[in-house]
Amino acid sequence: MEFSNSCELLLELRKKDLLKNRPKYWWPNVGTFEVVMGAILTQNTKWDNVEKALNNWKSENKEWRLEEVATFEPSFLAEIIKPAGFYNQKAKRLIALSRNILRDFGDFENFKENVSREWLLAQKGIGFETADSILCYACFRDTMVMDAYTKRLLKKKGYEFESYDDMKDWFERGVEENWDRVAEFYENDLNLCYARFHGKIVEFMKHG
Numbered sequence: 001m002e003f004s005n006s007c008e009l010l011l012e013l014r015k016k017d018l019l020k021n022r023p024k025y026w027w028p029n030v031g032t033f034e035v036v037m038g039a040i041l042t043q044n045t046k047w048d049n050v051e052k053a054l055n056n057w058k059s060e061n062k063e064w065r066l067e068e069v070a071t072f073e074p075s076f077l078a079e080i081i082k083p084a085g086f087y088n089q090k091a092k093r094l095i096a097l098s099r100n101i102l103r104d105f106g107d108f109e110n111f112k113e114n115v116s117r118e119w120l121l122a123q124k125g126i127g128f129e130t131a132d133s134i135l136c137y138a139c140f141r142d143t144m145v146m147d148a149y150t151k152r153l154l155k156k157k158g159y160e161f162e163s164y165d166d167m168k169d170w171f172e173r174g175v176e177e178n179w180d181r182v183a184e185f186y187e188n189d190l191n192l193c194y195a196r197f198h199g200k201i202v203e204f205m206k207h208g
């Protein structure tokens, strides 16, 4: 696979039908609080373990609700999310984050509309990748997530960046500078493009 900008990479990946049988935006249940849970739970663990942790709660026909998580005791939440590892730390951080969302935004809908990257990065346990995952998949912002898969793919092709934001700028610039071509595939939905682009990279690196 050869490419000289991110749009060309996107076109190469599109040929491979990597998102067959996946949700439209790749991440399950986009636009819900479950994405916030998943974005934190996926730190330092495999996605399969995240799904087990999320399903421990959902299997009893419950959805993940911000207002409920904010009231949990850390030990109670830790037990539910155990499969995702680092469960005591993640439980404390998820509860603190939920309480901060309620304190500063009142509810999840207002959070989705008004949260900024800066607000997210100021929360304990949220770095660039987690913040961008929440913005892209929970809040539907036009932003592209960089992760270990993205970095590895680019490194294999001879691209290395000094920082997370340099790599992100390279991706977003490639799309924006070729917007006419990209818009055609995604019916002018930029978020769909960034979400599916990231999803394609992850699936390609995991399963080829």
Ligand code: 39A
Binding pocket: 026, 027, 028, 042, 046, 047, 202
């Ligand atoms: N590493 C990952 C994933 N692998 C994933 N899916 C598969 C669906 N998500 C949503 C996040 N991180």
